[in-house]
Amino acid sequence: MTDEQPAGESGLFIYGIVPSDVEPTPDAEGVGTPPGEITAIRHGDLAALVSEVGLEEPMGRPADLTAYQTLLDGTVVVAPVLPVRFGTVVTGPDAVADLLEAHHDRFAAALDEFEDRVQYTVHGRFEEAELISEILAADAGAAALADQVRGRSEVESREQRIRLGEMISQAVELRREAENRELIEALTPYVVANSPRQPSSELDAMNVAFLVGTDDEEEFVRAVEDFAEQRRDLIRMRLLGPLAPYDFVSAHQLVE
Structure with missing residues (x-):
């Protein structure tokens, strides 16, 4: 307005x-x-x-x-x-x-x-080298393509590089979806609601806003820390908050 x-x-x-x-x-x-x-x-x-x-x-x-x-x-x-x-x-x-x-x-x-409720946002980003290593270890086809392009110029290995890039991109997307699901599942006992957000980078591992009751903040933060510790070699995680409930007020259509 x-x-x-x-x-x-x-x-x-x-x-x-x-x-x-x-x-x-x-x-x-x-x-x-x-x-x-x-x-x-x-x-x-x-x-x-x-x-x-x-x-x-x-x-x-x-x-x-x-x-x-x-x-x-x-x-x-x-x-x-x-x-x-x-x-x-x-x-x-x-x-x-x-x-x-x-x-x-x-x-x-x-x-x-929203009385006694605040937003926290959990954002994680994959460590690129570790992630690609895991993807190649799990996918023999991608690993074979990686071997084919290694040591060759971009021009002569262009087709293989494109295919490899597509395979890695799909694997990252699937892994991101899995990480978001597991994060939400792990934190659901401590939150009122969740709101998945669009990734801000192709290396985003998770990006989810949570509405948390103030009485549950300590347990919520501990649960996030435990989740992050389990993935510390693969994902750099950040916890932002407490924040105003930016991701949860849109349903009320405050001002259009």
């Missing part, structure tokens, strides 16, 4: 929806240059975290996305928050109040659903 304004005017960038008793910390900084001051616009049981931005100012710089995520991830530690799509700008306080009024009950129900 972006309202067009004449050049030189400002609007309000909306970060997320929170309960009405949430107060932004004095040092919270928003998007833009210089960073905008974070304020809360309240209506009923809800509040929207916002900051003023110039409508001519470009959005989407890395610093802007970092400011957006830092505010929301810091907020979710103390209160439920519904992230609003990055880049959502409206004309002013009245437009924010209208948004909160129009969707008050739906937003309030969503906040209740």
Whole structure:
């Protein structure tokens, strides 16, 4: 929802929806240059975290996305928050109040659903040399092709290299699917929901967001550590969180 304004005017960038008793910390900084001051616009049981931005100012710089995520991830530690799509700008306080009024009950129900729940994202990347070694050890055909191209120029072994690349790519995809399934299975006892994500690299081993109850965070983290330890020679794993529930609010269609 972006309202067009004449050049030189400002609007309000909306970060997320929170309960009405949430107060932004004095040092919270928003998007833009210089960073905008974070304020809360309240209506009923809800509040929207916002900051003023110039409508001519470009959005989407890395610093802007970092400011957006830092505010929301810091907020979710103390209160439920519904992230609003990055880049959502409206004309002013009245437009924010209208948004909160129009969707008050739906937003309030969503906040209740996310009370005491945070997102963690588990991302893993294969160690390329180890992975290819495993693939060749398991597939005699791929191993034979690898022998055929070894020591030969790319030009004279082009056909074999293409076939080998296709075989390795298919094997990586199957292994990725298996790793994602096993990760979800291992962590299901400690989570409320999961949301598989698209791989960000051809060497991605897993990329899954999990919604975790705050009472289960310690057990969840231990389970991730155990899973990572079992694969430490093959996969470099990272655990990101606690985060705002970015991958779980889309069902509520906060702002289109």
